[in-house]
Amino acid sequence: MKFRIGFQKTLIVVFLSLLFISPVSAVELGGGLLKNAQEASGYEVATRLTFAERLGQVVQVALSFVGIIFLALTVYAGFLWMTARGESDKIDKAKEILKASIIGLVITLGAYSIAAFIVPAIMAVQGTP
Numbered sequence: 001m002k003f004r005i006g007f008q009k010t011l012i013v014v015f016l017s018l019l020f021i022s023p024v025s026a027v028e029l030g031g032g033l034l035k036n037a038q039e040a041s042g043y044e045v046a047t048r049l050t051f052a053e054r055l056g057q058v059v060q061v062a063l064s065f066v067g068i069i070f071l072a073l074t075v076y077a078g079f080l081w082m083t084a085r086g087e088s089d090k091i092d093k094a095k096e097i098l099k100a101s102i103i104g105l106v107i108t109l110g111a112y113s114i115a116a117f118i119v120p121a122i123m124a125v126q127g128t129p
Contacts, residue, residue, distance in 0.1 A: 011072065059115075066108045073101035 049057075077097040084090035 011076075015068065015072065059112075063108070063112060066105070070101050070105045073097055077101070 077094040080090055080097070081094035084094065
């Protein structure tokens with residue numbers, strides 16, 4: 001029981017330390033076009049973030065958390081499997097955790113790829129930059 005409590009505290013510390021890792025890149029939906037137009041017109045460049053840029057930052061943070069959760073679940077399932085000592089219940093639990101984490105990652109990456117490729121294509125068809 002002591003080992004389990006120590007392991008849980010270690011996981012919490014690892015999760016909290018991973019918050020400071022830089023997030024993944026997200027799709028730019030045209031936020032730089034406004035900046036280029038301001039520079040070309042001779043006006044001062046605005047320093048405020050547009051809605052699309054702010055939304056892109058939120059998506060970056062969310063995808064970073066998904067990656068961290070996937071990594072933690074994978075490590076936890078591997079730890080369970082390695083310490084199972086041949087007990088089929090623990091091995092089955094580890095397999096289920098791995099399956100669930102991979103399915104979650106595939107769904108998340110699928111949603112991101114739809115947003116990254118389909119949304120810009122629709123915007124191009126409509127004539128929106």
